Amino acid sequence: xxxxxxxxxxxxxxxxxxxxxxxxxxxxxxxxxxxxxxxxxxxxxxxxxxxxxxxxxxxxxxxxxxxxxxxxxxxxxxxxxxxxxxxxxxxxxxxxxxxxxxxxxxxxxxxxxxxxxxxxxxxxxxxxxxxxxxxxxxxxxxxxxxxxxxxxxxxxxxxxxxxxxxxxxxxxxxxxxxxxxxxxxxxxxxxxxxxxxxxxxxxxxxxxxxxxxxxxxxxxxxxxxxxxxxxxxxx
Amino acid sequence: xxxxxxxxxxxxxxxxxxxxxxxxxxxxxxxxxxxxxxxxxxxxxxxxxxxxxxxxxxxxxxxxxxxxxxxxxxxxxxxxxxxxxxxxxxxxxxxxxxxxxxxxxxxxxxxxxxxxxxxxxxxxxxxxxxxxxxxxxxxxxxxxxxxxxxxxxxxxxxxxxxxxxxxxxxxxxxxxxxxxxxxxxxxxxxxxxxxxxxxxxxxxxxxxxxxxxxxxxxxxxxxxxxxxxxxxxxx
DNA sequence: GCAAAAGTGTTCGAGTTACACCCATGC
DNA sequence: GCATGGGTGTAACTCGAACACTTTTGC
Numbered sequence: 274x275x276x277x278x279x280x281x282x283x284x285x286x287x288x289x290x291x292x293x294x295x296x297x298x299x300x301x302x303x304x305x306x307x308x309x310x311x312x313x314x315x316x317x318x319x320x321x322x323x324x325x326x327x328x329x330x331x332x333x334x335x336x337x338x339x340x341x342x343x344x345x346x347x348x349x350x351x352x353x354x355x356x357x358x359x360x361x362x363x364x365x366x367x368x369x370x371x372x373x374x375x376x377x378x379x380x381x382x383x384x385x386x387x388x389x390x391x392x393x394x395x396x397x398x399x400x401x402x403x404x405x406x407x408x409x410x411x412x413x414x415x416x417x418x419x420x421x422x423x424x425x426x427x428x429x430x431x432x433x434x435x436x437x438x439x440x441x442x443x444x445x446x447x448x449x450x451x452x453x454x455x456x457x458x459x460x461x462x463x464x465x466x467x468x469x470x471x472x473x474x475x476x477x478x479x480x481x482x483x484x485x486x487x488x489x490x491x492x493x494x495x496x497x498x499x500x501x502x503x504x505x506x507x508x
Numbered sequence: 509x510x511x512x513x514x515x516x517x518x519x520x521x522x523x524x525x526x527x528x529x530x531x532x533x534x535x536x537x538x539x540x541x542x543x544x545x546x547x548x549x550x551x552x553x554x555x556x557x558x559x560x561x562x563x564x565x566x567x568x569x570x571x572x573x574x575x576x577x578x579x580x581x582x583x584x585x586x587x588x589x590x591x592x593x594x595x596x597x598x599x600x601x602x603x604x605x606x607x608x609x610x611x612x613x614x615x616x617x618x619x620x621x622x623x624x625x626x627x628x629x630x631x632x633x634x635x636x637x638x639x640x641x642x643x644x645x646x647x648x649x650x651x652x653x654x655x656x657x658x659x660x661x662x663x664x665x666x667x668x669x670x671x672x673x674x675x676x677x678x679x680x681x682x683x684x685x686x687x688x689x690x691x692x693x694x695x696x697x698x699x700x701x702x703x704x705x706x707x708x709x710x711x712x713x714x715x716x717x718x719x720x721x722x723x724x725x726x727x728x729x730x731x732x733x734x735x736x737x738x739x740x741x742x743x
Numbered sequence: 744g745c746a747a748a749a750g751t752g753t754t755c756g757a758g759t760t761a762c763a764c765c766c767a768t769g770c
Numbered sequence: 771g772c773a774t775g776g777g778t779g780t781a782a783c784t785c786g787a788a789c790a791c792t793t794t795t796g797c
Binding site for chain 3: 693695696700716717718719720721722736739
């Protein structure tokens with residue numbers, strides 16, 4: 274096997290940008306690193322890919338082990354590969370990063386593998402202190418993940434994954450505002466999302482109990498394509 | 509180093525989806541494999557990433573070695589990582605695939621490293637016979653690359669990279685039609701692309717010599733963002 | 744009744760489409 | 771002149787932005 278001597282081995286990891294909306298604010302799940310390197314720093318959940326394991330399966334496995342999140346609780350999509358020499362001081366590691374979006378994800382203490390894990394508002398995690406606060410190149414990966422999520426809300430039903438199983442238009446509206454950080458006209462938003470074919474299916478129920486007129490309850494399809502897209506105000 | 513024994517090594521490669529418009533048709537550069545596995549089959553140009561080398565630098569290096577294409581001749585962007593166990597029967601290989609778009613790229617025989625290389629129309633390379641004709645999972649990678657390119661023409665100036673250094677609106681129009689495989693109204697296209705701020709800068713020259721009224725010559729910026737985007741007819 | 748939240752109507756204007764038309768060149 | 775391709779005009783239409791308005795509940 275000529276390559277074995279000629280070409281050096283790499284380690285491959287799967288790292289996860291796990292995003293969820295909590296208290297009307299977009300949060301990322303980060304873990305506190307126990308060991309070196311970057312001991313004590315926050316990092317993306319992740320770990321080594323096994324030799325006979327799919328890249329996607331590795332991401333799902335880490336999702337369960339590090340975050341206690343099941344396959345059906347999120348939608349998962351590949352973000353990119355990051356592999357600068359020296360990004361891990363120990364040896365050459367190429368990480369394949371994944372974006373996971375979910376709703377009502379568990380508080381990380383339960384079933385978590387990592388030393389400590391917590392939900393951090395992305396506004397904080399991406400702030401000017403992020404570069405110093407996050408391990409490896411995870412600040413860049415997180416930024417890429419958040420940007421991907423924002424872009425995906427424009428032309429897919431991904432926002433449904435950030436709501437519960439069922440939700441109202443107001444819930445969906447809050448998700449869009451939280452992820453994009455902009456205000457969207459309530460009335461136009463309502464018409465828009467209810468008008469996109471295949472995105473929202475009414476359950477027939479209404480959500481009562483709160484003040485005001487009861488809202489119709491929908492089920493969403495994260496895999497749906499929104500055409501025409503919902504546009505962010507800026508850009 | 510605990511990981512060394514615990515986690516097995518991977519090989520990492522950089523594979524390239526190199527696209528160019530030739531004779532009003534989108535083509536991909538493919539190489540004929542000399543050795544096993546998949547000897548004699550067509551494959552994407554690519555090769556092993558070196559231990560101290562950037563992933564992006566590896567892509568540029570392979571671009572030069574396998575296709576004779578320089579850094580400034582294309583725009584390059586990462587596509588995705590592909591790493592199913594068994595995608596290479598020899599050992600575990602994760603490939604990071606890249607999309608490269610260029611114009612007037614060289615005929616592959618000159619300076620090429622591969623046994624044989626040729627430009628293949630993507631319509632042919634993605635056809636029903638592609639799965640059997642291409643090595644590894646390169647049919648899927650190529651399909652993803654072409655789809656990425658098509659999507660990028662909508663909201664970026666990438667099409668400029670598929671024209672020469674300078675070009676006319678008609679040249680650009682031909683590129684869009686070739687890549688998308690649809691007909692676009694000539695008049696509306698003209699207004700659209702000349703109206704997007706920052707995309708086209710007139711050189712002041714006109715292209716004469718052909719029949720008909722001389723066309724104004726422009727320079728394009730592939731990195732420009734097209735807002736609002738140019739929409740494909742379908743979808 | 745009143746506040747609050749859900750949902751609808753209406754107007755305006757920007758952008759797209761379809762297609763007619765004019766412009767500048769080679770022969 | 772006439773064919774050829776470059777470029778502009780224009781009217782109908784679609785869609786999103788803004789915001790006024792109606793509906794349905796809890797208290």
